[in-house]
Amino acid sequence: MSDGPMLFDRLRADCGQDWTDYIDHAFVRGMGDGSLPRASFEHYLKQDYLFLIQFARAYALAVFKSPALAEMRANLQGLKAILDVEMDLHVRLCGEWGIAADELERLPEARATVAYTRFVLDAGQRGDLLDLAVTLSPCVIGYAEIGAKLAALPASGDSTYRVWIDEYSGAEYQELAESAKREIDRLGGLSLTEARYPRLLDLFRQATKLEADFWQMGLDLAD
């Protein structure tokens, strides 16, 4: 449609400081240099489990809303990745941190968890598949950017958060994020108009800020 950047890169650039505040949040830097208090990471881990349950619902909604079979199958991959793979990894990681599996689902959701996940789900119900994909993307694609950034740091000597960094900087997750980016660009190619762009940017920016809040919740041990 134009010679400019594809949709995701354009959103990311226009999100500006809000994107940086998320990607470079104190929580993230603390994982990188090992200074993040363990209690903060533990709180984050627990809430992230509850977060994944809602994100699985968002991918189920994406299957429901897909206009064609190919898109249904692609979104089913996302759904399976969460329910069949990521959550098991999470349960294992939580186990290493001494959090029992059967405790996880019964935890109360923190405000930041509610705010972000329900915002995504409603954006999907209110709009179309592109709205949903854009609102999901700060999480899906942002985590790959964060993982890669942290993996590139000189070793800090502290390996506490190594498993997390390895997971999100690993080839498998990086490819998953790349494919989410391609899908947003593809959907943008199909149905982006300039008149619609500001509303998509609003969704993207709000989701990005709610992701930053999620880090902050970990830091603050907020419920």
Next chain:
Amino acid sequence: MSDGPMLFDRLRADCGQDWTDYIDHAFVRGMGDGSLPRASFEHYLKQDYLFLIQFARAYALAVFKSPALAEMRANLQGLKAILDVEMDLHVRLCGEWGIAADELERLPEARATVAYTRFVLDAGQRGDLLDLAVTLSPCVIGYAEIGAKLAALPASGDSTYRVWIDEYSGAEYQELAESAKREIDRLGGLSLTEARYPRLLDLFRQATKLEADFWQMGLDLAD
């Protein structure tokens, strides 16, 4: 976006024979020349009441999906028009045909009623507000075209269907249809791309065919 016709006129033209089959259906011609069996009209009237209940739900969904307050208010007008005005007119018209008000809601929905209404509702849930508005439009705008066409016929001497024709050819309904048309054109101006058009045309065509089926159901007294 282009010098061609606005969205609704383009959809109507591209729908071609399917549009004509609906607008010029034997049921419609029978209302025009008075040859339509009274039992067919009565069956149609009853099902149209059940149809309106579902259409009210579709307008409620449009309020829910509206991206901004102005659109919410506009769709609320549509919802109120159905629940506060059209259904009362319907109850009165049914009364004149000897159909008791409390009988109406308990009637079983005919297949054609189920097919059309649930198709519209699902198109709205699956897509965005433009998908929903396009899928609603063969009914909302088509009835105005049919009303105007029948009102322009030389008087047939038979006044059985005069009330129906007067309602849909009247200034109030014509203006309501005009404003629905403007809204589709406006939404099209905001978010139509050429890549998306074929899918919108599919929705429009399917809805148009399901409207023609609704006439046929009346003619056949089909349940």
Next chain:
Amino acid sequence: MSDGPMLFDRLRADCGQDWTDYIDHAFVRGMGDGSLPRASFEHYLKQDYLFLIQFARAYALAVFKSPALAEMRANLQGLKAILDVEMDLHVRLCGEWGIAADELERLPEARATVAYTRFVLDAGQRGDLLDLAVTLSPCVIGYAEIGAKLAALPASGDSTYRVWIDEYSGAEYQELAESAKREIDRLGGLSLTEARYPRLLDLFRQATKLEADFWQMGLDLAD
């Protein structure tokens, strides 16, 4: 809650003749004795492919609506069964009948396909997970009953419809249907009240009639 039958058996019994009309439809009997015209089966096969796409969306909706993780995973199994297994079987079966895979998704949906699938999807959006499961059940569980019934018939000498009968009478599908029945009974145990029952029966009956219409569409080669 009572000593009476569990929810599914109760719905099935109260559905009465409408259930029999579906289970014992002429299309079904024609598969059993080999008298069903091949063109009817071919028409059915094609529409059933389009039907499965919408049913996959219904299972995705069930994942979205599930109140807890265990139910999300169970409904994901249903979704995967359709998208990863049943549709491939279907493509292979269609191939044996000379219907090319890439032709399938582009076929227009018949009225009966639209009516049934969109009714299910809307029942799910309008109500809760129990409403959705009940509305899906005439298909999921009825096919197992039909498969078992046909498999128990003395061999007719005609093996045209053997693959279909084997699939739905086979242990794998029978177990899938049993587990769907257990799930409805379990959901009923959690949230059935007598005041709610009539509405559930309405959903079940309407879905059963729309399933019978689907057979009739095959018989009539209706579009």
Next chain:
Amino acid sequence: MSDGPMLFDRLRADCGQDWTDYIDHAFVRGMGDGSLPRASFEHYLKQDYLFLIQFARAYALAVFKSPALAEMRANLQGLKAILDVEMDLHVRLCGEWGIAADELERLPEARATVAYTRFVLDAGQRGDLLDLAVTLSPCVIGYAEIGAKLAALPASGDSTYRVWIDEYSGAEYQELAESAKREIDRLGGLSLTEARYPRLLDLFRQATKLEADFWQMGLDLAD
């Protein structure tokens, strides 16, 4: 179903301290004795306007989900009350506080606004009409309780928040809240089971806490 309290009173009682924390929040007490900083009230007023837009969407969803015409009409009353009456009152009240009408819709939503409203909307999409009504009720009915409580206080000599107190303690709003309570009790009578109750209480408690957060946002001038 039992001799115990009707559903709303039962939920309110079981919510315990969380209910008190909301009803008796420092923001509320500050309106009562006039000690609430004006900047806090102003911030609250602005966010409450954005809140009402989402609450109107929730009532539209209630119309969509209503199983029968009577419930659709009742929920339409709620929708009209917000879009046709409350928002105009709000614009007027904001005007008195020097907040221009056209500024309101463009304000960014605070986290607390996003969290509460999207939680309600998702609860409605995920469950049935009772889930939605229960999740809406801490706002609708709680405001009447707060209004009545503040109106019963001895005059503080400070009339800054008198208009707000008069509105929610007034006969019109009190009746609206009473009728919302009756509707929840009625829906409970139709479809409450003991097995379902804990999930409803979870929804009610979470909504109550998110309402308290909304007061806190005002107090903290939080974005």
